[in-house]
Amino acid sequence: MxxxxxxxxxxxxxxxxxxxxxxxxxxxxxxxxxxxxxxxxxxEGVIRGFTTLVDPAAAGSREGLVVFIDVTLRLDTTNEEFEAVVLRLPGITEVVHVTGAHDYLVRARAADPAALDTLLRRLKREAGVAQSSTRIALRAAR
Missing domain, CATH: 1.10.10 (Arc Repressor Mutant, subunit A)
Known part of the structure; x- marks a missing residue:
């Protein structure tokens, strides 16, 4: 390059x-x-693809919450196991392996707080999450 x-x-x-x-x-x-x-x-794989950013509200989406979930895995859960499960969960839009106090940052959409609660419970039950910390996006500047 x-x-x-x-x-x-x-x-x-x-x-x-x-x-x-x-x-x-x-x-x-x-x-x-x-x-x-x-x-x-x-x-050469430098450009992996092109994406379209969609405004969910303008597209008629009812999924009103955008959330960022900091995730710490259980000691018996591997990264591969976590990624395989979490990428199949509804509403997950991005999964990033990070440094620092947590193992992953997960970006997701949820229709409402009840749907978010369901997602968080599934992360713990099915994806091997020991702890999570969730932030709700209030708005995004573009």
């Missing part, structure tokens, strides 16, 4: 739908050269 690859990644992180022509203009390349670099970055 060189300086141009880093610039391309920065532009794509802000706008993954940018045309190759506009991307090339932003980083000083032709459209074909920009496209070739993006294809190479994808082939």
């Amino acid at each position: 060189d300086r141009l690859d880093s610039e391309i990644l920065g532009v794509l992180q802000r706008d993954a739908r940018i045309s190759y022509r506009d991307l090339g203009v932003r980083v000083g390349l032709s459209a074909n050269a920009a496209a070739d670099r993006v294809r190479r970055l994808r082939r």
Whole structure:
């Protein structure tokens, strides 16, 4: 990876739908050269994919709570076992293995506090969670 690859990644992180022509203009390349670099970055696994961020309320979602759950695993639970279970639970949108006092940070959506309670109970019962600490998102700046 060189300086141009880093610039391309920065532009794509802000706008993954940018045309190759506009991307090339932003980083000083032709459209074909920009496209070739993006294809190479994808082939090499630097770019793993493209995502669409959806505003749940605008999309009619009834799942009103976005939560961040700090998770500490039981001593008899492996990371692989936890990940296999938690990724199948409804409402889980992201699972990140982290450093610090907790083992994982889990991002999830829940329709209401009762649904959140059910999710937390399932994490402890099925996914090997010893302790959790939950924060509810109030709003997100974009």
